[in-house]
Amino acid sequence: MSDLRRTALRRTRKDDLYVTFPELETTKPSAATTTRMKRQLAEQAIAQASQARWAEAVETNRRILELGPDVEAENRLAKAYWELGELALAREHYQAALALDPTNRIAERNIDRLKILLVDAGEKTVAALEGSKAPVSIFVEETGKTGFAMLTDLADFHALAQVNPGDYVELTPEGNRLIAISNGVRIGVVEPRVAARLLKLMADGNKYAAGVTSLGAKDVRIIIREIFQDPRNYGRVSFPTAAKSTDLRPYTKGTLIREEMELEEELEEDEEDEGIEDLDRVLPSEVTSEEAFEEEPDELDEP
Numbered sequence: 658m659s660d661l662r663r664t665a666l667r668r669t670r671k672d673d674l675y676v677t678f679p680e681l682e683t684t685k686p687s688a689a690t691t692t693r694m695k696r697q698l699a700e701q702a703i704a705q706a707s708q709a710r711w712a713e714a715v716e717t718n719r720r721i722l723e724l725g726p727d728v729e730a731e732n733r734l735a736k737a738y739w740e741l742g743e744l745a746l747a748r749e750h751y752q753a754a755l756a757l758d759p760t761n762r763i764a765e766r767n768i769d770r771l772k773i774l775l776v777d778a779g780e781k782t783v784a785a786l787e788g789s790k791a792p793v794s795i796f797v798e799e800t801g802k803t804g805f806a807m808l809t810d811l812a813d814f815h816a817l818a819q820v821n822p823g824d825y826v827e828l829t830p831e832g833n834r835l836i837a838i839s840n841g842v843r844i845g846v847v848e849p850r851v852a853a854r855l856l857k858l859m860a861d862g863n864k865y866a867a868g869v870t871s872l873g874a875k876d877v878r879i880i881i882r883e884i885f886q887d888p889r890n891y892g893r894v895s896f897p898t899a900a901k902s903t904d905l906r907p908y909t910k911g912t913l914i915r916e917e918m919e920l921e922e923e924l925e926e927d928e929e930d931e932g933i934e935d936l937d938r939v940l941p942s943e944v945t946s947e948e949a950f951e952e953e954p955d956e957l958d959e960p
Contacts, residue, residue: 748767752768791824795868801898824839
């Protein structure tokens with residue numbers, strides 16, 4: 658065999674070692690696979706939001722959007738940026754959500770709020786404090802243990818820039834008023850009809866926790882939960898109201914409770930409230946009736 662033929666043969670055998678699979682390299686995931694991946698990533702993003710891991714939530718929601726347009730992922734991403742103090746980026750992604758779904762009220766309401774905040778607070782503000790999110794258990798209505806209240810004497814927009822639905826609220830007595838504090842700043846005063854009863858119970862040892870359920874241009878609404886009843890208040894109900902068919906009702910979507918602690922957001926979101934997306938979508942639309950805060954006869958105080 659000639660040297661030329663041997664060389665050609667060696668080259669041929671060497672080339673045979675390099676095999677490509679173009680058909681495998683260009684194959685896209687099936688629709689079912691993509692749907693499954695998006696669902697898994699969405700659950701991960703919700704869990705991250707419920708634990709206030711906002712930087713991780715940004716990355717996870719971005720991975721979802723790489724798989725295709727997704728309104729909920731855009732809303733969650735906007736929420737995560739908002740919590741990180743990136744107001745301009747938050748508005749950008751709420752606008753993207755609204756472009757995908759022009760009827761999306763969560764995106765629409767948040768865009769309106771951000772228009773005002775961007776003027777007063779600028780494109781960037783401080784990130785939410787660690788531990789600023791309230792436990793999901795606060796947002797579960799329990800007969801006699803929970804009630805709702807509006808805040809008065811609200812802080813200015815700059816102070817409210819980082820207050821969002823799902824945030825923890827500390828209640829502090831100050832004379833005959835009950836002060837609401839969130840993210841380290843005073844955000845308002847609990848309306849008098851609710852505060853009057855709670856101040857008496859707190860003076861006798863009861864303890865309460867609260868969380869923001871919704872915010873508007875001129876209002877903030879919170880849910881208040883009794884977390885400790887002093888023996889001196891035995892028989893005195895914090896939020897007396899007519900009995901309901903069930904003693905417990907969650908004000909977070911099932912996903913949020915299953916993961917945590919949801920959010921839902923989902924904060925994902927109740928149609929009548931400011932958007933949990935992640936940690937999204939939370940909370941109820943009805944308001945506890947006036948009679949829930951009327952003083953009830955206290956048998957223990959009777960002569």
